[in-house]
Amino acid sequence: MGEENKVTLYGMWASPFVRRVEITLKIKGIPYEYVEEDLRNKSQLLLQYNPVHKKVPVLVHNGKPIAESLVILEYIEETWKNGPKILPEDPYERAKVRFWASFIQQQARQSLFDSLVSAAKSSGEAHEKAMKEVFEKLTVFEEGMKDFFPSGTPHFEDENIGFLDIVLCSLFGHHKAQEEALGLKIIDPERHPLVYSWVTALNEVPAVKESLPPHDKMVALIQFLRRNAPHRSSEA
Helix, strand or coil, X not given: CCHHHCEEEEXXXXXXXXXXXXXXXXXXXXXXXXEECCCCCCCHHHHHHXXXXXXXXXXXXXXXXXXXXXXXXXXXXXXXXXXXXXXXXXXXXXXHHHHHHHHHHHHXXXXXXXXXXXXXXXXXXXXXXXXXXXXXXXXXXHHHHCCCCCCCCCCCCHHHCCHHHHHHHHHHCCHHHHHHHHCCCCCCCCCCHHHHHHHHHXXXXXXXXXXXXXHHXXXXXXXXXXXXXXXXXXXX
16 A cells, blocks of 8 residues: 555544444455554644544544544545445435434434433432433434334345444444443343344444454443443432
8 A cells, every 4th residue: 555545543442433434444445554542641643633622533544634433434435436335325315324323423422321321320210310311312213213224124244334334333332341331221122123133233244343342341441431420319
């Protein structure tokens, strides 16, 4: 690979936002160099490449940095046109995919993990309220996805994974580690059968499986985050 086509990904092993970029690069068959960042001691290069947010992931292509995971995915799609497509050709279908990807991204970033941790650390009414928030968000997503899977049975190979699949599996592909660490059932096959079967099918795809972080290491990290999160109780 010539220097003019060099691709470097700056990331952190547990980040779902980095994971989705890795999955996309693998699906497209794009060679890249991976640089692990210590987020407690960020490198000068990361700060130089992403001076606004100072976060991972950052993709550097031909010496030019691109930040924000969803922006990076679209950049990859528009730059490497020969590999499998991750966005539909039809503008309306593409808009629907972007809408739901943005929805699940916003929910995950703003409140989903916070609600899960709150549920794990709380009791009584506070616990019930936190779990209700989680299930309500997943139910909205479940209902919206029925339009994408009329048969209700997702099936995937590397070649037919799309933008929305990548966003979903990057956030929930390690749900078993989340459930073990928090002591909660998050994706229930009875409550949310479509999301459960979707994530399960995606986790069997080679590009996804290769990108999943080690289970035990992920459990330990989530338990650490849980211990350091503020406690919520049902008391005023």
